[in-house]
Amino acid sequence: MDNSFFNPFADTGEGVGGSPGIQGSLIHIRIQQRNGRKTLTTVQGVDPKYDFKKIVKAAKKEFACNGTVVEHPEYGEVIQLQGDQREHIRSLLIKVGIATNEQIKVHGF
Amino acid sequence: MADEDLLPFDPTMKKKKKKKKTGFDLDAAMGEDSGSAADGLPTVTQPPAEEEEEEVPEPQQSQNPDDFSMDFTSMKKKKKKKKAFELDELEEELPKTTETETIPSTAVESQFNVEDLDFTKKKKKKKKPLNIDGGGEDGQEDEEQIGDDAGSHTAWVGSDRDYTYDELLTRVFDIMREKNPDMIAGEKKKFVMRPPQVLRVGTRKTSFANFADICRLLHRQPKHVLAFLLAELGTSGSVDGNNQLIIRGKYTQKQIENVLRRYIKEYVTCHTCRSRDTLLQKDTRLFFLQCETCGSRCSVASIKTGFQAVTGKRAAIRAKTA
Numbered sequence: 001m002d003n004s005f006f007n008p009f010a011d012t013g014e015g016v017g018g019s020p021g022i023q024g025s026l027i028h029i030r031i032q033q034r035n036g037r038k039t040l041t042t043v044q045g046v047d048p049k050y051d052f053k054k055i056v057k058a059a060k061k062e063f064a065c066n067g068t069v070v071e072h073p074e075y076g077e078v079i080q081l082q083g084d085q086r087e088h089i090r091s092l093l094i095k096v097g098i099a100t101n102e103q104i105k106v107h108g109f
Numbered sequence: 110m111a112d113e114d115l116l117p118f119d120p121t122m123k124k125k126k127k128k129k130k131t132g133f134d135l136d137a138a139m140g141e142d143s144g145s146a147a148d149g150l151p152t153v154t155q156p157p158a159e160e161e162e163e164e165v166p167e168p169q170q171s172q173n174p175d176d177f178s179m180d181f182t183s184m185k186k187k188k189k190k191k192k193a194f195e196l197d198e199l200e201e202e203l204p205k206t207t208e209t210e211t212i213p214s215t216a217v218e219s220q221f222n223v224e225d226l227d228f229t230k231k232k233k234k235k236k237k238p239l240n241i242d243g244g245g246e247d248g249q250e251d252e253e254q255i256g257d258d259a260g261s262h263t264a265w266v267g268s269d270r271d272y273t274y275d276e277l278l279t280r281v282f283d284i285m286r287e288k289n290p291d292m293i294a295g296e297k298k299k300f301v302m303r304p305p306q307v308l309r310v311g312t313r314k315t316s317f318a319n320f321a322d323i324c325r326l327l328h329r330q331p332k333h334v335l336a337f338l339l340a341e342l343g344t345s346g347s348v349d350g351n352n353q354l355i356i357r358g359k360y361t362q363k364q365i366e367n368v369l370r371r372y373i374k375e376y377v378t379c380h381t382c383r384s385r386d387t388l389l390q391k392d393t394r395l396f397f398l399q400c401e402t403c404g405s406r407c408s409v410a411s412i413k414t415g416f417q418a419v420t421g422k423r424a425a426i427r428a429k430t431a
Contacts, residue, residue, distance in 0.1 A: 032343040033358040034420045044416040075416045107341050107415075109364030 027099050029086050031108035041086055043079040043093075044072075050098060052077050058096075063088045302326055305369060307362040315360045321352035323369070327377050329389060333412075334372060340414045341368045381405040 027045045034040055046052065052069040056079055060067045067081040081089060086106050093099045303326065306318035317338075324331040331348060338356070339346050346356035379387050379400035386401040389409070399406045419426065 028415050030343050030415060032418055032420055037359070040418050040420060042416050042418050070418070072416055078416045078418075080418055107343070109342060109360060109367050 025103070026105045027093065027103055029090055029104060029106045031084055031086055038082075039084045041081040041084060041089060043081070043089055044075050046077075046079065046093075046098060048076060052079060055079060055098070056081075059085070059089060059092060062092060302373075305362060305365045307360060307365050309359065310355060313357065313359065315356045315358060315365075317354035317356060317365060320348065320354035327373065327385075328387075329376065333376070333389065336412045337372050337376070338365075338368055340412050341371065343414070343417060376409055379403060379405060380407050 025045055027043060030042045030044070032040045032042065046055065056067045056069055059065075059079070059081055063081065063083070063085050065082045065085060067079060070078050070080055072078050079089075086108065090104050090106055093104060094101055303319060303322065305320070305323060308316045308318060310316045320334070321331060324334050327334070331352075335346070335348065335354065338354070342356060342358065342360065344357045346354055348354050373385075376389060376396075376398065377387060378385050379398065379402065382400060382403040382405065384400055384402035388399045388401065390397050390399055396409050396411060397406055398409050
């Protein structure tokens, strides 16, 4: 919305097909409830030019949780982390410069 | 942008926190709460009232209820008054009571009259979250400000000196406010919404009992709200027979409030003027938010569920697909 240049696809989230993370697209951080009070955090739409395995490795180490990269036909590679890591992963992505604050959309409650 | 959007909600938050901590701030969900509070206070004060009425003979009764309805803030006065009555009654028996009653009651009434002035103000403050456009007082404040500012304007109007940008700016805004006082109310308009009633159904399901009410309040189709809620929460759910929403998973009222607030921010408030008087129209597969106040029309993001991780039993899914 406050992009200096007008990108008609800026708010559509991910690109069409298996090419998520086009320039200016949003990174969606979501949370899902599992059984009991367990939760799962998914990060979708990270630019594929980054090495997802490395991101996961760093995240796992920093948040002391497990995590994985799953391939999705529509959304491309998606990072999954155990537990509610929404704020953590958000600050991590901003800190290492993968995304800016405006590019990240945190979903869930 | 996000912060700016949140701005209109913040004042209510602050105000609410002053009054009460339980608020569903955004929507000033206090509608009910404050109403109940207003009801609640008098009920608190009532017991002494009844005692009084019992103690005091007939004529007083006709006056008491009126006083009562006015005075929930003045507990202290009440007590004083009561003491006075008791004293009077202790001192004198029946014959004189009529006189004593009339005298103190008039005194009390005069007190009340004075108090009423204060009180209406207080009442307004209290009721503010209740009123949809609770701009009453704010409007007054603004007017006062206008008056002050106007003084400063005339200062430079008369003289020959250069006016500063700030002065011009305030002048423009003052004129705007003078010309259309509605706008002030519009600016200060707060969301009034009931808090969502969220109950646990069993261990792993949550019921959102007044879902239909809230959809009606927001003037949005339940289908749309439902889609948003489920997409945001990343679960499944459905509306059952009594129009309550059953969501899978455990959610607290606070969490639902957060999601609803986000919904309102995105799909109810006008992105330009923040008015909630908007229509959501579907046009060539895109949703457009048409503002009834400022006439702006902008597209809103479509609701997307996005990636859903497998949280259930994989074997069950495999059995289903295969």
